[in-house]
Amino acid sequence: MIAKLLIANRGEIACRIMRTARAMGIATVAVYSDADAKALHVRSADESVHIGPSPAAESYLVGEKIIAAAKQTGADAIHPGYGFLSENADFAQAVIDAGLIWVGPKPESIRAMGLKDAAKQLMRSAGVPVTPGYDGSDQSVERLTAEAEAIGYPVLIKAVAGGGGKGMRKVDAPADFAAALESCRREAKASFGNDEVLLEKWITSPRHIEVQVFGDSHGNVVHLFERDCSLQRRHQKVIEEAPAPGMDAATREAICAAAVRAAKAVDYEGAGTIEFIADASDGLRADRIFFMEMNTRLQVEHPVTEEITGVDLVEWQICIASGHQIPLSQEDLSINGHAIEARLYAEDPIDFLPSTGPLKIYRPHFERARIETGYEEGDEITGFYDPMIEKIVVHRDSRSEAAQAVADVCKRIDVWPVQTNAAFIWRALEHPEFLSGDITTGFIEKHKADLLPPREPEDEVFWAGAVAIAASEWQNRKHDLVDDRLELVSSGPAQPWREAWGFRLNSPIERGIPVRVNGQSETVELSDSWKRSELYAEKVEGGWAIPRSGRWFFAEYDRHEGVGAASAADGAIIAPMPGKVIAVDVAEGDAVTAGQRLMVLEAMKMEHALTAPFDGVVEGLSVSAGSQVQVEAVLCTVVPATSTPSPSGEGQ
Known part of the structure; x- marks a missing residue:
């Protein structure tokens, strides 16, 4: 068995791998860039090695530095996590050539599935249905334009070496094709070092269904059922679940059997995911599910599979890399309940632009939820890496219970001053169409108006916020409040705070508090029934934070302060x-x-x-x-x- 494991990654996945390694009695080594010198994954490891400047291209993507770190610390194995070098066949081979154990599939399997065009051709020969499209070697603009016309718009341009939603563009009309192709190629070149693309027919009612597979060096391959990853924004997954809603036994058997055939076709070892696109215009049917690609690594959403099967997939990876057989047979595996995972991103919840800065307040809610994170309070979100703060994972008996549980956690997210998509997530999870299981990859775009929190709070939020702030101030006895001393203006969506610092409006305190909001004064009794809610205020720099339908921050108003900025x-x-x-x-x-x-x-x-x-x-x-x-x-x-x-x- 492996004695010391170096994790060639960062953030929440590095922390998650370390947790399993520690439980197995395996020592861990972290690697870090300048930006991550004080990161949680570094603090959590037994040892750590600095590997370069903050840009990933100069640190986490430099295989020679990572192998050198393994030798320096005496590690006997390297786990790549996901992203970065996890699907780099040359790096995998270099690890093996250095006499180290590679916790992943064989390099030749990675190569076979690494380019989407070659993978589709291989899958056809293995009897796995593939999406109609073009994956030829002629990459001229003229040929690609002609093939797009032949396929029929809309079409999807995909980087052959892509992944994680990068290098993908939907094109609705011929006039938009050239610009979309240029953008896709530029992004693919920057992200993967390869600007070749393929074309696929755009499925009008698409569901993103994927199957978790595992293989070992003894010729065994099993599946651990399917996941539904249809809730996506810009091809980036936001909410994932297992099992897929609306999946009947016959369709599940067909898609999972196809996934096993795909894994066997490349003599697969370790954890992998076969991704399918389903035409759900008439529900999930075996004859309308097509192979898209294989991810030859652990997936971000692997926890939902762990929750419904009771299997630790990282433990399986380590055991199989050590030469053992898969611990369970196919007959031993079964689905138990329902699991949902939501990705909490550091981003503006209105336009989804990244939100960077220090996490002055960050308090994950672990009550009846599994939180996977690479941050602690006081850490910083930088612009160098993926903006995901944490993954919220819950397992319940039913899908509706799981959805509500994740939504409840999101309603209590405590982050400041970095903005998050928490309100967006819980609105999606409580949407009637999501709860009915009638979802496609277009769900977010279709319901954007319902899912986005408002830029400015409604009057009720203003008044309720004012009461919470006034009550908090009164409770802390900071000063007496009069109607012209408390002025509130909204500076947009922010985040809520922990209850211990605030004040609940359903407190037994009975007191009339004079407040002034938007020029109007009112004395409000704290016991007013319409304001009984889970509302509290926390004093922060420059104002107060209030958790309520959008996570509002109210700034202290200075009537003498000038306004005006470039716009x-x-x-x-x-x-x-x-x-x-x-x-x-x-x-x-x-x-x-x-x-x-x-x-x-x-x-x-x-x-x-x-x-x-x-x-x-x-x-x-x-x-x-x-x-x-x-x-x-x-x-x-x-x-x-x-x-x-x-x-x-x-x-x-």
Whole structure:
């Protein structure tokens, strides 16, 4: 058995692997970049080794440094986690050549499934149904354009080496194809070092169904049933569950058998996932489920499979890498209850832009939930890596119970000042269409208006917030409150706080408190029945945080403070997040039209196009491709176009 394990990853997956290794009596080694010097996975390991600067390309993606760290610490095995080098066949081979144990599939299996075009061809020969499309070697724009026309729009462009939602573009019309192809190739080249693509027919009512498989070196392959990962935004999974809602026994048998055939076709060892796209226009049917790709690693959503099967998949990985057989036979595996996982991201809940900064307050709620995280209070969310803060996983007897349990946890998320998608998640989980099981990958886009929290609170939230703040202030006896001393203005969605610091409105205290909100004064009794709720206030820098339908932060109002900042309204093009400018499409003095792309900013694995707010001329261009920018930096200004006056004074 492995004695010392180096985890070639960071964040929550590194912490999760360490937990199992520790339970198995295996010593652990962490690797870290400059940005992660004080990270939780480093603090949790028995040993740690610095491997370079903050950018992943100079640290976590440099295989030679990781192997050197393993030799330096005497580790006898390397676990890649997911992402980074986990599906890099050359790195896997280098680990093996260095005399170390690779906790993953054989390099040749990774290569066989690493390129989506070759994988689809292999699956056809193994009798696994594949999505209609084009995966040929001719990568010319002309050939790809012609193939897209032959397939019929809408089509999906996918990087052959892609994964994690990167390098994918849906194209609805021929006029959009060239620009989408360019963007997809650029992203694929930057993320995977390979800009080749394939085309697939866009399934109009798609469900994303995947099957967990495991193989060993003794020729055994089993499946651990399916997961449904249909709730996605920009091809990035947000909510996953197991088993898939609406999956009958016959369809489950067919899809799981196809997954086992796929794994056997590449002589697979270790943990892997066969991903399928299902045409759910007539429910889940075996003849409408197609192979998409295989992930030759552990998946982010693996906990839901663990919860319904009772299997520790990381323990299985370690055992199989050590030469043992799969611990259970197919007949020994069964589904128990329902599990749901939600990914809590550090992002603005309105436009989903990354939200970076220190976690001055971060209090995960572990009550009846499994929380997988790589952070603790006081840590910092940087722009260098994936913005996921934690995964919330629950297991209950029924799907409805599991959904409500995750929603309840999200309603109590305590994070400050970084913003999160918590309100977005619980709205999705409580949506009638989700609860009915009638979901597709278009669910989020279809119901965006219902899922996004409002930018400004409703009057009831203002008043209830005012009461909670006033009660908190009164309870702490900081000062007497009069109606002109407490002024509230909303600065947008923020996060709630722990109850121990706040005040519940259903407290037995009976007291009339004068408050003033938006110029209106009112004395409110704390026992008012309409305000009885799980509402409390926590004093933070600059104001108070209130948990209520969107997670509001109320700032202390200074009537003497001036306002006014650059905005799209006056033509200023502002960086919405810290990141790197990866493309600039205009030059100083260029005339542009409303909606025209000016530049592309990349941060936290996401591209964000900045466009002209109206017709005008570009002035003050301060960046070029490769520039690093900070949030709210003015990158250029679009000066409104003006008409040239005619001799008569009339515009032409």
